[in-house]
């Protein structure tokens with residue numbers, strides 16, 4: 001076997017990787033009282049996107065370092081929500097004196113580390129872990145021994161606003177010059193600093209100490225460090241990335257909206273190509289990158305699927321519906337203009353139009369909720385129906401039960417919420433008020449307009465205000481030839497009429 005001459009792994013190659021995310025700035029150009037990194041993209045704060053990518057790189061083995069300043073508590077909260085309690089170490093930059101000062105704030109936490117430090121900005125949300133991985137690789141393998149600093153650059157048609165990468169005649173890196181400090185010639189340079197860097201930690205902090213705020217903005221620029229290292233005879237390498245959009249930062253709300261569109265179309269494309277989802281009008285369909293949608297499901301225009309929603313296979317979500325952090329089974333139809341939040345819809349259910357499910361509402365398999373029905377913290381049993389104008393709050397509904405039009409579970413007494421239980425095979429007549437806490441036994445029937453204030457035993461017809469027992473109903477198996485109640489129209493929840501129930505008026 002031939003032995004290839006092997007390069008000795010450099011110090012840099014064998015070093016651990018630390019990641020530092022700069023997220024202390026306000027982001028003046030956003031014209032907002034909310035810190036830039038808290039603005040949302042694809043439903044999540046910008047900083048959460050960067051944190052997720054960073055943690056993929058350190059594989060959860062090392063914490064991610066985050067520099068906070070503006071709205072530090074809120075930023076920390078957003079980071080913890082993404083990385084968990086121990087996933088990040090926070091460093092505070094008390095006064096925002098520039099990107100160099102922001103990194104310097106991490107000196108105590110990182111200054112002594114013998115690591116490679118990847119510096120990211122909290123406002124560059126679309127950068128991919130693979131791109132960063134190849135930057136780190138280039139940094140560690142530069143000239144076989146690794147560089148002191150490797151910065152990521154991109155070519156832009158309109159480089160306005162960015163720091164320019166200035167090279168000498170031989171094309172070697174010379175310095176970065178910020179827009180406000182650049183000469184007219186330098187402003188012609190199309191190669192810009194993406195604001196993503198690898199540094200050898202032990203060289204970075206001594207160099208940062210030598211940065212002076214002698215520039216148009218009176219700030220400590222991190223971008224001065226590469227030139228300082230180069231003057232010291234260290235290697236500075238530039239990694240030129242071709243996808244400018246991926247590595248550029250968001251500075252204005254116009255850019256934020258452009259990124260939103262890109263991310264949205266990227267998500268929809270993947271749903272169509274990889275998951276087999278039909279998206280009728282991608283320009284007007286909004287699906288969170290964290291949502292999952294099954295094969296042969298169709299999304300109609302103006303549908304919003306948010307958060308970590310999971311939708312099964314063969315579903316139809318009609319126009320104007322919004323589904324947030326919910327689970328929808330297979331073969332479900334969500335008709336027009338429904339709102340489903342933190343709720344669960346079983347297989348082969350139908351919802352809407354104009355239905356509202358919230359706070360852990362749960363529709364079991366094959367159940368139906370129709371027009372203007374609201375369910376809150378309630379369960380609708382398998383094959384049960386609530387078709388029209390109904391409120392089910394804190395209610396447990398059994399299987400094959402029909403809830404008539406206009407039924408309300410009166411769950412709130414002005415101070416407390418109370419539960420309603422409706423067992424299997426019940427027929428609740430139209431416009432029944434169920435004053436909770438209350439239970440309606442299996443196979444019982446309430447007459448139209450009943451106000452049920454007391455528990456109804458099984459197999460019982462009640463009616464009136466307040467509802468009184470009218471008669472005991474024979475079990476179907478006991479009275480095969482004698483129908484107990486002529487409920488006119490189950491589907492419509494038609495009232496059990498006075499005549500049909502023998503109710504006296």
Ligand code: UD1
Nearest residue numbers: 022023024025096097098099102122162163193194195249
């Ligand atoms: C920076 C670079 C510029 C580059 C551009 C790419 C500098 C001086 N300039 O400019 O060369 O082309 O990014 O997007 O670095 N931050 C702090 N503390 C501060 C200041 C900023 O934490 O005191 C954070 C911000 O929250 C942000 C990041 O650093 O996440 C970048 O700051 P920003 O003001 O956007 O820098 P740019 O002007 O875009």
Ligand code: MG
Nearest residue numbers: 123249250251
């Ligand atoms: Mg920026």
